[in-house]
Amino acid sequence: MDVNAYGRQLLSAEIDRKEHRNFVGGLWEEIGILQFNFLKDQGLQPHHQLMDVGCGALRGGVHFIRYLDPEHYYGIDINASLIEAGKRELGEAKLEHKMPHLLVNDKFELGRFGTMFDYAVAVSVFTHLPMNHIVRCLVEARKALRPKARLFASYFEAPTQAYLDPLQHVPGDIVTNCDADPYHYAFEEVQWMAGAARMKVERVGVWGHPRGQIMAAFSNDKS
Numbered sequence: 662m663d664v665n666a667y668g669r670q671l672l673s674a675e676i677d678r679k680e681h682r683n684f685v686g687g688l689w690e691e692i693g694i695l696q697f698n699f700l701k702d703q704g705l706q707p708h709h710q711l712m713d714v715g716c717g718a719l720r721g722g723v724h725f726i727r728y729l730d731p732e733h734y735y736g737i738d739i740n741a742s743l744i745e746a747g748k749r750e751l752g753e754a755k756l757e758h759k760m761p762h763l764l765v766n767d768k769f770e771l772g773r774f775g776t777m778f779d780y781a782v783a784v785s786v787f788t789h790l791p792m793n794h795i796v797r798c799l800v801e802a803r804k805a806l807r808p809k810a811r812l813f814a815s816y817f818e819a820p821t822q823a824y825l826d827p828l829q830h831v832p833g834d835i836v837t838n839c840d841a842d843p844y845h846y847a848f849e850e851v852q853w854m855a856g857a858a859r860m861k862v863e864r865v866g867v868w869g870h871p872r873g874q875i876m877a878a879f880s881n882d883k884s
Contacts, residue, residue: 667789671742681718681746686785688871689720696784697724699868699876703813709733709779712771712805714798714812715786716763719747726751726759734761735774741765769798771805778805781812788817788843788874792854799858803881813865815874817845833872851877 671681682689705711707730716722716736726734738744744763751757762774771778781802787795802812817830817837824847825839837845846854848864855862858879865876 668740670740671746673745676742676746676749681743682720685717685720685743691871692784693720693724695869695871696721696782697728700725700780700782700813701728703780703811705780707733710776711735712737712774712778712781712802712812714769714771714781714783714802714814715739716747717743719750721782721784722747722761723750723754723756726756726761727754729759731758732760732762734759735764735771735776735778736761737764737766737769737771737774739765739767769801771801774805776805777807777810779807779810781806781810783812783814785815785874787814787846788837791840791844792846792850795854796857799854799860799879802879803858803860806881808881810880812879813876814879815868815870815876816851817843817873818875819845819847819850822847822849830873835872848875848877855879 671684707728710733711725711729713722713725713736716738722734722736744765747763764773766773806812819828824845827836827838828845829836835843837843852862860879860881863878865878868876
């Protein structure tokens, strides 16, 4: 499922130079702590089981792993070299004793961890994916989320469905597209994808992302 340059494998020397921090979009500390604080505000507690979809080199993962009980963090990513970079970040942070679960997988097969999750997060993931890949992710998430659990996912928002023109987002000045990476979606399109995966979605809205990504919360809550 390598749909963009994110699939390029970093060399060990590049990881030594911490080039993975820019490779995943930069703003390493800012976005890492932002997503951690956001989930804490949403009720994340140390005893919860957390799934980090598109965990990359653990930009947010380092903060989550430090906070969560041992073995309660799960991360999945398509890029094996970024998982390796994340392990090095853990070593430098002296967090190996927290024993996070990390998996390289290109089909969002969250069920391979063999557990159910209280929270899931996907920051700057849907922004790089076409609809069919997002639907796959949501289907797999639905099967792995506990009742009332939610997947928080960020996306670039378009003003209308099928918004064909390039769209510049403030802040950050990122230009997104209807049919090329990085992608934008109207919330109605996000609702359609959730429906296709038999999930519900709520628009959380602005959450302080420095490049203007909007947050949505997906659930399979039947209440």
